[in-house]
Amino acid sequence: MTPYNPQTAPGNAYTILLVDDNAIQAATRQTILKRAGYFVIAALNPVRALEQFQEDGFPTRISLVITDHIMPGMTGSQFVRELRKRGSHLPVVVISGLEEAEDEYSGMDVRFLLKPVPPEELLANIRDVLEPAREGAA
Numbered sequence: 001m002t003p004y005n006p007q008t009a010p011g012n013a014y015t016i017l018l019v020d021d022n023a024i025q026a027a028t029r030q031t032i033l034k035r036a037g038y039f040v041i042a043a044l045n046p047v048r049a050l051e052q053f054q055e056d057g058f059p060t061r062i063s064l065v066i067t068d069h070i071m072p073g074m075t076g077s078q079f080v081r082e083l084r085k086r087g088s089h090l091p092v093v094v095i096s097g098l099e100e101a102e103d104e105y106s107g108m109d110v111r112f113l114l115k116p117v118p119p120e121e122l123l124a125n126i127r128d129v130l131e132p133a134r135e136g137a138a
Helices: 023-035 046-054 076-085 099-105 119-137
Strands: 015-019 039-043 064-068 092-096 110-114
Touching: 015 023, 015 046, 023 039, 023 119, 039 046, 046 076, 064 076, 064 119, 076 092, 076 099, 092 099, 092 119, 099 110, 110 119
Parallel strands: 015 039, 015 064, 064 092, 092 110
Antiparallel strands: none
């Protein structure tokens, strides 16, 4: 296996905000994303993540948000709705074990993935969502 080199990693220009109240799932996904070269900020509380957006409280510009659907205090769809109300057009990937939850994201311009999401599928979806954004910025 080739050692990790952040300079040549495919995601080295992107920062991902990972919102998931399940610390084990968040840590697992964070590890997968970091190994792929992404800078990852994990938030275990969607309300706090929204406050950080409001306060511009992240250490770097967020490129993509990955959120769980079922979380205490606020669902993923409520989180995305609030994000959109604040004028954010960030790409969002939603991960849920509930297929019927996809309907709650209608018109919100999100990528919906059904659990379980193997690492390769997660990374392929992230690249698919982020690369058009990069091409549009070039």
